[in-house]
Amino acid sequence: MKKFLLCLSLFLAGCSQQVPMEPEEPIIVEEPEVKEDSVVSFMAVGDNLIHGAIYYDAMQRYGEYVFDPIYEPVKEFVQSKDVAYINQETMLGGTELGLSSYPAFNSPQEVGEAIADTGFDWIASSSNHSLDVGSAGVINTLNFWDNYEDIVTTGIARSFEEMNEPKFIEREGVIFGVLGYTYGTNGIPVPEGEEYLVNLISKERIEADVNAIKDQCDAILVSMHWGTEYNFFPNDEQKEYAQFLADLGVDVIIGEHPHVIQPMEWLTGAEGNQTLVIYSLGNFLSAQDSSDTMLGGCTSWDMRKDGETGEVTIENVKFYPTVTHFESGFTNFKTYLLKDYTDELAAAHGLNNYAGEIITRQLFIDLVDYVMGDTFEIVY
Numbered sequence: 001m002k003k004f005l006l007c008l009s010l011f012l013a014g015c016s017q018q019v020p021m022e023p024e025e026p027i028i029v030e031e032p033e034v035k036e037d038s039v040v041s042f043m044a045v046g047d048n049l050i051h052g053a054i055y056y057d058a059m060q061r062y063g064e065y066v067f068d069p070i071y072e073p074v075k076e077f078v079q080s081k082d083v084a085y086i087n088q089e090t091m092l093g094g095t096e097l098g099l100s101s102y103p104a105f106n107s108p109q110e111v112g113e114a115i116a117d118t119g120f121d122w123i124a125s126s127s128n129h130s131l132d133v134g135s136a137g138v139i140n141t142l143n144f145w146d147n148y149e150d151i152v153t154t155g156i157a158r159s160f161e162e163m164n165e166p167k168f169i170e171r172e173g174v175i176f177g178v179l180g181y182t183y184g185t186n187g188i189p190v191p192e193g194e195e196y197l198v199n200l201i202s203k204e205r206i207e208a209d210v211n212a213i214k215d216q217c218d219a220i221l222v223s224m225h226w227g228t229e230y231n232f233f234p235n236d237e238q239k240e241y242a243q244f245l246a247d248l249g250v251d252v253i254i255g256e257h258p259h260v261i262q263p264m265e266w267l268t269g270a271e272g273n274q275t276l277v278i279y280s281l282g283n284f285l286s287a288q289d290s291s292d293t294m295l296g297g298c299t300s301w302d303m304r305k306d307g308e309t310g311e312v313t314i315e316n317v318k319f320y321p322t323v324t325h326f327e328s329g330f331t332n333f334k335t336y337l338l339k340d341y342t343d344e345l346a347a348a349h350g351l352n353n354y355a356g357e358i359i360t361r362q363l364f365i366d367l368v369d370y371v372m373g374d375t376f377e378i379v380y
Contacts, residue, residue: 035307038172043078043300044085044254045322046261046281048115052101053287053330055108061332067114070285073336074298074322079119081300082171086120086284087223087256088112089127091137092144103186104132109144116148122169124223126155126182128257130198131190138197154223155180155199163196166213174305174312177217179209182225183257201226203244210248218305219251219312227258227280230292232371234262234279243267246275251303251312255279259288261297261371264319276301276314285324285335291357294349295364296322298337318377321368326350338364339380 058065071078078084090105092112100106115123125141138156145153157163169176181201190197199205201224210220222245228235234242238255245253246269255262255278262279269275282296298320305312321338328350336345341361349359365380372378 037307038305040171041081042083043081045284045298046296047089047283049089049286050107051287065108065110071118084120085122087124093133093137093140106133123153124180126180126199128186131185131188157196160196175217177213177220180223221252225257242277253277294324320379
């Protein structure tokens with residue numbers, strides 16, 4: 001009997017054991033891919049105004065037209081940015097057209113070589129001096145820039161087809177549409193049938209150009225040659241066109257022509273967009289003869305494209321004052337950021353005791369504070 005019960009208990013115990021089940025496949029939850037933002041850094045400087053004293057001094061100093069040393073003090077800063085803008089105020093028609101200075105300029109093409117080597121890659125070329133040497137000046141200038149496939153030039157053209165060709169700059173997968181215009185050409189008429197030579201400011205033209213590219217790019221930047229010379233504050237026409245551009249959805253407006261600095265501001269466009277307006281960056285290089293025109297500006301900013309929404313915003317806006325420096329007799333030209341400009345350099349400036357001028361570093365700081373206010377960070 002005991003043996004029977006033992007066998008029964010062993011049988012029942014065996015029946016109670018569970019048959020092992022196949023292990024279930026783990027459920028893998030895929031995390032959504034995070035699309036990172038793209039950030040592109042920009043900088044813009046004002047008028048590269050090539051007076052005769054500048055190229056005359058280069059020839060006397062080096063025996064040829066060498067301009068690279070002029071920009072050496074700012075080269076590292078320029079090259080630190082993804083996109084660097086400059087207003088090339090004068091045409092680079094070259095020596096074959098005969099070099100000339102005020103009031104009708106024609107500059108050595110070696111100037112272009114120097115600013116390309118410095119790191120500028122967006123050249124604004126529409127100005128009141130665009131027709132100083134006629135259509136030949138425009139054609140020679142653009143023929144020269146054809147040698148630099150990575151540089152974009154706005155504001156002038158050699159044909160209607162070229163005039164209507166969209167201009168884009170792409171960095172970090174972000175596409176920027178760029179445009180440029182001037183208020184006029186110093187009374188020189190645009191030749192009939194050659195209206196393509198220079199982009200003149202008009203609301204109809206600007207609106208058509210913006211509409212033509214807005215679906216092909218992530219943001220739009222416009223160069224405007226406008227304003228009243230030697231006036232530190234924008235006139236009513238500048239303000240009107242700035243709001244017009246903001247209402248069109250333009251992201252950044254870069255102004256030049258007054259030869260002195262003017263303020264910057266944010267404008268709200270018709271769709272609630274924020275537009276950065278730089279009314280004037282003054283002179284980046286010139287041989288003018290007043291302290292006001294020795295002071296220029298460099299604005300830097302970042303443009304961030306949201307990886308998820310594609311929205312582009314502007315951030316980290318800073319203003320870096322610049323100084324055109326030369327020695328007595330309008331020689332040895334250099335351009336500096338004011339933060340790198342010393343009292344010793346100021347004491348050696350060629351305008352000291354010229355027409356009663358006394359150049360000091362503090363003189364420039366005070367003028368910047370007066371014009372720019374405290375809306376944006378200023379780097380001294």
